[in-house]
Amino acid sequence: MESRKSKIALLTAFLLFSTTIPATAENPPRRILSGWLPDYSLSRNLPTVEGNLDLLRDVSPFWYGLTGGMNVKDKYALGRYTTPKEQVIARLKSNNIILLPTITDDNGRLVLANLLANESSRNTIVQNLKALVLKQNYDGIDLDFETFYTKDGRSTWPALKPNWIAFIKQLSAELRSQNKLLSVTTPPDFAKETKRAGNSVYSWSEIGPYIDRLRIMAYDFSTTSPGPIGPLAWTEDAVKYAVTQMPASKVFLGIPGYGRDWVTKVDGVCPTAFASSVVVGAKAAVVMREALNLATNNKAVPTYNSTHAESTFTYTKTYMDPTNSAIACTATRKVWFPDERSYAARTNLVGKYRLGGIAVWTFGMENAAAMSAVREIAKSIAPDQVIGTISTDLAEISYGSTFNLAATFKLPDKTPVAALNVRFEIKNSNDSNWRSLAAGITDATGAISVPVIIGQKSLIRLVSEGSWERIEGITAEKSISVVPKVILPLPTSIKVGATYPISGQIMPNAQGIKLSVLQDGKSIGSFTTDTNGSFNFAITPTTPGIHTYQIAIEAGVKNSAGSSELFTVLVR
16 A cells, blocks of 8 residues: 555656546556536537546436426426437447436525425425436436525524435435435535534435435635635545545545636726626636636736645736727736646545545536546556456256355466455346355465355356455356256056156256156157146056166256166066
């Protein structure tokens, strides 16, 4: 780990690489990138997503909102964009991107709070959100309910908290029943000892067991006067608190891709067209990728503030009346904005606290160097690859037999991985997914041997447990065929010319297995097992003496070809 820490420390000075640099096979980056995809400027935002697929955890289309109380509004549809939403979804899914669309609270003050207080309306909201996920086959949903702290007021929080928690529990249960994810986006909260103003209404500790992502909006710190968008110490305090409230792997740090341009002083009389906008305290948004151009065009030189991990500069701008040059004003403006160093400083917190990753607001705001910084850090904290190799040559077993499934797990440099938790997984013709049947731990040489029994022809593999330090190691799949066991209750002695009905059975009890009965090496009939694996035939020996009987089994989907033992019958 010390080497990784050293790598991270060196990332304060990084080279400007293209955002599409692929990871090497030896050192693929840790997947730590997520963020929001607004309904506007997709031509700018999508390339960031598609150019960093090897970093990507998930994407949240910022397309939906609760309005009119409980209804889900499709903001993308209302935007009347030329590209249908379904085409964008298909494009994202074609890259195997996890989609967690964001739902905002677009209601007025206390509307949602009051709806959550009522069991019936709360259930309606849950079912409407679930329906959206299932209709579009999204991988889950992201909640961004900001009205609680922007409009409702802190005095309402004690009454809201239990209803919010109940809502999250219910929504989580509905989504998990469909194997869907639940993400919650909130403003920061803090430990009491920091004496920072937090947002305890979101109850991180109470909702932690029921959510899969917590995204912390570590931005909009300075809203009434010039200052940093999300100072680093303030940001880290929120992270420190979050990882005490839930597993760190669920925590995603929200990172701003924008800054603010503040008016701090105005000299002269501004023309009518600017009289309301060019006043002390007015502010405008500045996208990161455009901030340097703004500075250059106004002959300003940005200064990086290492304490806040953001850049700032001051410039002046004159606003003139186009019809009367005598009417003019000059504004002094102060800009704070994040740059690639800001992204690096915040992304470093992922490794420091072992977070799930970062969430950028939004994709497409960043400059090229910012994603390069994220990539280099993601590579420096990349988990070790674990290579699992099955060493069992066995390809066929008899039903009911135990065999040892052996494998070794090593790092790419052949170093064995000891004390590694490994599970045995199986998938047969009845399975749509892999099932876990047994488990064990590797020894000092990275080896493991798991005794297993399988009932029918199956694919098998061994999978090592993933952790922060190591990704899952998955062996190649191996096909093991099973020779059925035949139960054949033949009599030891029978009379010449008599007919004897025989009822046999194949183990495991499988329908549709084809077999034939051999008498003295010659077939006397072919049969197929029923639902219980049973088959029936009759023998009528015509000559006395010792006769042999055997069941020949034809290879099928669930079994290998085989035969029973040879049975002898005395015919007298």
